[in-house]
Amino acid sequence: MYDKVIEVKGLTKEYKELKAVDDLSFDVYEKEILGLLGPNGSGKSTTINSILSLLKYSSGTINIFGKEMKPDAYDIKRDIGVIFQEVAVFQELTVYDNIDYFCGLYISDKNRRKQYVEDAIELVSIGNYKKFYPKQLSGGLLRRLNIACGIAHKPKLIFLDEPTVAVDPQSRNNILEGIRKLRDNGATILYTTHYMEEVEQLCDRIIIIDKGKIIASGTSDSLKKLAKIEEKITVEIHRLSEEFLEKAKKLEHATDAFYDGKMLIVSYNGGKNNIANMIDFLRQNNLSYLKVYSERPSLNDVFLELTGKELRD
Amino acid sequence: MFIHNFKYSLKVLLKNKQLVFWTLAFPIIMAVLFNMAFSDIENNEKFDAVHIAVVDDEDFRNNKMFSETLKSLSDGEDKVFEINYVDEEKAKKMLEDSEIKGYLKIVGSEPEITINSNGVEETIFCHVIDEIKSDSSIVQDLGMKYVMQKIRSGEYQMDFNQAFTEIADEMMDSDVSVKDNSPDNISFVMIEYYSLIAMACMYSGLLSMTLMNYRLANISAVGKRSAVSPAKKGGMIMGSLAASFLVQIIGLVMLYLIMIFYVKVDFGNNMPMIILLSFVGSLAGLSLGVAVSVLIKAGENAKLTALIGVVMAGCFFAGMMGIMMKNIIDKNAPIVNYINPVAMITDGFYTLYYYNGLDRFYIDVISLLIFSAVMILISLRGLRRQRYDSI
């Protein structure tokens, strides 16, 4: 069938002078989780809302399931599920009724719907709260309800716009787990976030955007190569003189080092025994340290390398 | 889709405490409060005649309808007015000194009322004069008919005094009769109850507006969710409106039951007409709510404020907070009455109560239907424009 589930070509959305989305082109393939990663205001929600025909975009074409997406493309909408950044539920309806209501916009068969609603409740583990009203739920549970409302009808294509914003770690893990299950059941997922850990854990492919433009895309590993570093070693150390910082910079394979009063961070572009060499270096110079650990470069380093600023402020 | 939306819309409305209060409880509470306030007035204080003045000039003396009727209303046990026949200067002075509640001056054949506050007695004064005026137009009609008859039968010489007596007799006999203007009959209390019902009708706009807000993607996140679903807007909106209408009817039935059986308001034998008027009044309220939701580009709270503001302004111009306003509008800006649904509803009630013909009542009903149609049409146009939900 269709390999490309979503095709976006030259999408541009202007708000007066501001180009919120600037000539964006990308595809989403069947059964993948594509992560759209970018800082606040980079145009993630604008992109999603344009793809969904909620926004009138300035130019570009958008095809979903091989057909042009339009406000009245009901046959396409039937197979889409959306979880918006804002929680979208009726305050006056219970957890169960909210899910049943939204599921009912897609599925009219009552028995099937009943099963679907139960499945959705199970997926996000809110079985104990069926009779609760939204305002009785904690932030994390509310987010989970929000997700259940968007996916209860078992859509083939799911959009999630920052579903884990302001969520406790337990709910976050639960949500990420649920999303993986959806993919395993055959859904294609477009996921936006500004948490790089999430895309690293979850996404098959990642697009990094900034100021409405794609600045890099690929798998997590291929992106990290762009950071031009292979390893980062962090040393917790209370005192470090300028002299030793300069020496650290000259360690084998080291490309850079800096000290912020607590941590010494050294970047390497290769080498196998960097951590052992570091410990030797500390011992030889009688530097007393608390902890030493090694990290692979993160997407933040990629972002830093490409834009000169941090992904998170 | 219609049933699904209808069912859940009903749940949403009945679960929303604020809505239930304003549309179901508030009118009933007001009715009960009115009852407490008015039963005091009616039982404890025997009705005192209202002190007024009449500018006793040529025009007044020539206007038999006014001079005779006012004369009969100002004598006897239960007289309505204590009348001072004076010149205009003196009447003004008396009003300034608060010796009288207001004065009447006939200009040509039109009555002009001057009052300077808005109390119950001023209300009575204005209403009696209104009524005499409408009766006099009935008399004029009958008079025309009488004259035409005489002319057709070849009688050109007429004794007009005798003609007046004959017409008056005919009016007593026919079902088009001038009403008895005793204080029981002009119950200003009814005016308040009618305004209350009109307000309750218009508050149905809160119901439809709340649901519409949930339908519109540019207003609410829930609206965005609906917009990305394959459900068609039309079906969803119809389900919502049907649910709003049902809740509104439940509210009105409760209000009428309380008014009839507890407050013991006498609606006379016009119940079917009153029900018809309440129905179309509610329709006007619902469509106003839809229009405010669709057309006013602002947040939910701003829309709520706008809707309540429009309804309260309507009530104000229709005389709910005092009849003086209604008189000012009637006299200086009658156009307002043609676009003010509250005025159409209260006018419908007044018409049922005071006039025996139904023509004007039907004009009110039709005006309300036109008002509703206009609101719905401009809302539809607004919705079409938003092909993209432009969040």
Ligand SMILES: Nc1ncnc2c1ncn2[C@@H]1O[C@H](COP(=O)(O)OP(=O)(O)OP(=O)(O)O)[C@@H](O)[C@H]1O
């Ligand atoms: N209605 C609007 N009018 C004008 N500018 C807007 C409007 N909506 C969004 N923007 C601007 O467009 C840019 C992109 O916004 P968008 O909401 O798509 O960002 P985002 O990546 O989703 O950010 P976040 O992580 O905060 O959700 C921002 O600069 C924002 O200020």
Ligand SMILES: [Mg+2]
């Ligand atoms: Mg966003």
